[in-house]
Amino acid sequence: MSELNNGALAVQTRSLVKTFGGGxxxxxxxxxxxxxxxxxxxxMIVGPSGCGKTTLLSVICGTLQFDSGSVExxxxxxxxxxxxxxTAFRGQNVGFVxxxxxxxPTWTSLENVSVPLLLNGAxxxxxxxxxxxxxxxxxxxxKLHAYPSQLSGGQQQRVAIARALVHEPxxxxxxxPTAALDxxxxxxxxxxxxxxxxxxxxxxxxxxxDSRIFPFADRITEMEDGTVRAVRDGEEIQKMYx
Amino acid sequence: xxxLALKMLFGDRAKYAMLVCGLSFCALLMTQQSSVxxxxxxxxxxxxxxxxxxxxxxxxxxxxxxxxVPLRDVEVQRVRSVPGVDxxxxxxxxxxxxxxxxxxxxxIQLTGLDSATLVGRPVKxxxxxxxxxxxxxAVIVDQVAIKKFARKGIALRVGSTFEINDKEARxxxxxxxxxSFLGQPYVFTTYSRALEYSPPQRKKLCFVLVQPRADTPxxxxxxxxxxxxxxxxxxxxxxxxxxxxxxxxNTGIPISFxxxxxxxxxxxxxxxxxxxxxFIHENLRFMAALKxxxxxxxxxxxxxxxxxxxxxxxxxxFGVGLTAxxxxxxxxxxxxxxxxxxxxxxxxxxxxxxxxxLSALVGLVKIARxxxxxxxx
Numbered sequence: 142m143s144e145l146n147n148g149a150l151a152v153q154t155r156s157l158v159k160t161f162g163g164g165x166x167x168x169x170x171x172x173x174x175x176x177x178x179x180x181x182x183x184x185m186i187v188g189p190s191g192c193g194k195t196t197l198l199s200v201i202c203g204t205l206q207f208d209s210g211s212v213e214x215x216x217x218x219x220x221x222x223x224x225x226x227x228t229a230f231r232g233q234n235v236g237f238v239x240x241x242x243x244x245x246p247t248w249t250s251l252e253n254v255s256v257p258l259l260l261n262g263a264x265x266x267x268x269x270x271x272x273x274x275x276x277x278x279x280x281x282x283x284k285l286h287a288y289p290s291q292l293s294g295g296q297q298q299r300v301a302i303a304r305a306l307v308h309e310p311x312x313x314x315x316x317x318p319t320a321a322l323d324x325x326x327x328x329x330x331x332x333x334x335x336x337x338x339x340x341x342x343x344x345x346x347x348x349x350x351d352s353r354i355f356p357f358a359d360r361i362t363e364m365e366d367g368t369v370r371a372v373r374d375g376e377e378i379q380k381m382y383x
Numbered sequence: 384x385x386x387l388a389l390k391m392l393f394g395d396r397a398k399y400a401m402l403v404c405g406l407s408f409c410a411l412l413m414t415q416q417s418s419v420x421x422x423x424x425x426x427x428x429x430x431x432x433x434x435x436x437x438x439x440x441x442x443x444x445x446x447x448x449x450x451x452v453p454l455r456d457v458e459v460q461r462v463r464s465v466p467g468v469d470x471x472x473x474x475x476x477x478x479x480x481x482x483x484x485x486x487x488x489x490x491i492q493l494t495g496l497d498s499a500t501l502v503g504r505p506v507k508x509x510x511x512x513x514x515x516x517x518x519x520x521a522v523i524v525d526q527v528a529i530k531k532f533a534r535k536g537i538a539l540r541v542g543s544t545f546e547i548n549d550k551e552a553r554x555x556x557x558x559x560x561x562x563s564f565l566g567q568p569y570v571f572t573t574y575s576r577a578l579e580y581s582p583p584q585r586k587k588l589c590f591v592l593v594q595p596r597a598d599t600p601x602x603x604x605x606x607x608x609x610x611x612x613x614x615x616x617x618x619x620x621x622x623x624x625x626x627x628x629x630x631x632x633n634t635g636i637p638i639s640f641x642x643x644x645x646x647x648x649x650x651x652x653x654x655x656x657x658x659x660x661x662f663i664h665e666n667l668r669f670m671a672a673l674k675x676x677x678x679x680x681x682x683x684x685x686x687x688x689x690x691x692x693x694x695x696x697x698x699x700x701f702g703v704g705l706t707a708x709x710x711x712x713x714x715x716x717x718x719x720x721x722x723x724x725x726x727x728x729x730x731x732x733x734x735x736x737x738x739x740x741l742s743a744l745v746g747l748v749k750i751a752r753x754x755x756x757x758x759x760x
Contacts, residue, residue, distance in 0.1 A: 195759045204675050204755035225679060232677015239758055243672040245387075247394020252387055259384050260677045304676075316759045 151344035152178040157210035170196040172367035183345040188364035194348045202235050202314045203227045232260050236305030240317035242297045244289040250300045251285045257308040275303040295326030313338045315347040331357045388686035398662045402694040409651025410702020413731045420640040422720025427630045428623040429563040434503035438593035439622050443615040447626035453586035462591045465607045467599030472497035474590040475577035482546040491570045495577025511541050511556025523556040528568030547580040656742045663746035674755045688743045695739035
């Protein structure tokens with residue numbers, strides 16, 4: 142795999158098509174999408190409900206198969222990978238922050254965060270040591286042994302971010318990370334993602350409806366009806382959204 | 384990850400308790416009912432086990448020990464004449480009515496032993512001496528008789544009397560026997576007195592008890608006796624097994640117990656399978672999240688199987704433990720029947736493992752079919 146620097150292509154899709162159902166119920170969620178995300182940037186995908194944002198995200202991270210076109214993540218063609226390869230690739234290279242956090246309720250913060258390391262073969266002791274440091278880094282070092290039900294929404298999302306970053310993935314996928322949070326918590330979560338996740342060799346892709354967090358983006362890809370309508374950066378974002 | 388899989392299981396206490404209860408009930412039904420069934424079949428062989436001789440000779444039509452087809456007295460002589468027979472003695476065995484002092488009746492199994500040798504005597508005496516059977520009107524009763532008579536308000540002891548077929552029977556001893564299938568007490572007396580107690584009949588000899596010579600193999604003696612016209616010889620163990628098989632084939636008992644055991648399996652599959660499926664269903668989102676984070680199906684399968692087998696073995700342990708407690712209680716009382724050979728434990732264990740495998744497989748299919756992308760919904 143080529144060395145990845147700031148500005149290098151992290152994700153690239155060409156003529157990506159994904160349909161659901163069949164016959165009269167056929168829905169074309171992605172209609173030949175060309176999309177790019179670069180290392181070192183925080184890219185947001187925005188658009189109205191049903192425009193294909195989450196479908197595109199699912200395809201990019203290899204959790205959903207596509208019908209045609211191509212998807213390359215860090216130079217690897219996802220379409221050519223077998224399911225087991227794809228699972229291993231995700232485990233090593235992709236971190237997830239979900240809208241509903243998806244923290245396992247019967248595991249403590251420390252256990253939830255140590256999962257990606259355990260799945261990558263780390264020992265329990267090492268996984269818990271690294272997970273503990275990560276939880277401290279996201280500001281909830283005092284909640285190591287708390288269960289998700291004992292945490293606020295903002296704290297749960299912090300645990301989720303720690304879990305997404307603990308194994309140092311090069312692609313961080315965030316699906317509506319602020320949707321379940323109040324305005325203050327949402328802002329703090331984005332500040333945290335910006336501070337901890339954005340690095341020259343890493344790409345952060347955020348799907349969101351929440352216009353309050355648009356200013357955190359380096360670039361914004363706007364989608365509409367299964368296609369990319371526009372890509373905006375720096376000044377444009379400031380003009381349109383701030 | 385496996386430790387975390389267990390934590391995931393134990394964390395959902397309601398489902399864990401439901402799963403363990405379901406499988407415990409399943410294991411309890413299977414082991415307890417099978418043990419009572421085996422105990423009942425064992426009771427059917429009580430006469431063979433109470434009268435300990437190597438070879439039983441009966442009429443050729445006899446299929447099991449509780450079936451009596453009377454023989455002529457000369458059959459004893461014919462058997463004695465077979466080469467390889469060390470000794471052969473007559474045995475009377477039949478169900479008669481004992482009349483108690485208050486006029487009530489009690490069915491008994493009258494067993495008449497050869498008066499010279501007392502072969503077939505009870506192994507353990509609680510009171511009195513076996514040799515006293517040679518006294519006039521003497522009988523020895525077993526511990527079941529003491530209980531049965533006591534229920535009718537009569538305290539039977541050495542020296543007590545009752546009547547058999549209008550003739551006096553005086554208790555000279557109390558022995559211990561294996562309880563019989565019908566639960567009637569054993570009453571031992573001499574062969575000649577048993578003939579006096581029994582109603583008039585042309586042929587009265589029930590069995591010939593045989594000891595082979597030390598230098599002749601048992602199988603050889605059995606073969607030689609079987610060549611005698613009208614007679615059939617059984618090794619004691621074989622006779623007991625034939626009796627068990629007879630009850631198995633000719634009564635509705637196996638069907639009755641089999642239905643209950645099957646019910647246990649159905650309850651196990653229904654409760655455990657359904658609850659485990661629900662457990663997986665409710666955790667499907669988290670399983671999909673694990674898949675998204677890089678957990679392969681192999682890892683998820685190990686987690687799910689560990690969860691299934693943990694509830695399986697816990698349920699099995701509780702179920703078998705409860706059966707053991709039941710067995711301990713009934714063995715002290717002597718009834719209902721109970722016999723738990725290791726085969727029952729193995730059979731139940733295999734069924735529980737199959738239920739666990741089935742539950743785990745159904746759950747795994749659901750996980751395998753789940754789109755990982757559901758984590759984004």
